[in-house]
Amino acid sequence: MAVDPTLDGRQFPPTSAYSVTAQRLADFAGATGTAWQPGDPAPATFPIVVAFAAMQGLMRDPSVGIELRHVIHGQQRFVHHRPVHEGDELTATLQVTGLRQIGGADIIATSSAIHDAAGVLVCTAEATLVHTAGAA
């Protein structure tokens, strides 16, 4: 079954605040062998942690019609308006920015605006999700 055809443009509620701690940064960097010391800014892909929570919100919303096990991450882009640091409290607000069907698959373009506790835009994380459950 294809996803809700009116999905394009829909905005989802913000995720709950995510606390960026030194431990979380060290663990994230360490998993890919990326050099990181206390005080350093976060690795460039770190905001995926918050964006991923927002994508979970989209994928788990029963009105959307996505089957989680049929979703592939097709494309990812980050625009950093400022580096992420320890002490940041981040929330992501996801909006669907495009929906098309190719060969029976739903191509869902999303953009998650990641804000700090003061409401300042820190990072924009754009993800394209490919949902293949509509395929014959």
Add this chain to the structure above:
Amino acid sequence: MSAIEAQTYRITRADLVAYAEASGDPNPIHQDETVALAVGLPGVIAHGMFTMALAARFVDEYVGRPGQIEQLSAKFTKPVVVPEEGTEVHIEGEETDGRIRLQVTCQGERVLGNPVAVLRA
């Protein structure tokens, strides 16, 4: 345009377990061979975001300090299969005025489509 010294990063399934924990993505296709095979994959595969994080690491190492990436983008074109004994991801790049075009391969095949990093001005 200047070429950046190529790097080869060795990755193991233990790295994927650590990444799953750190990133909050527990999808078992990145950890459990039985599950990966059951959904038609050739074996345990790295998270696309794991490979993208390696690309960011490459840029950080080239620049010499973290936090200088303003934009980073890639398509996930081919899975990185990580066998029991691990595998290697090879990265090359060239910079033109703060824009770095990367080439990310595993077993000789490109695994990221059009990976590009833009550095802060």
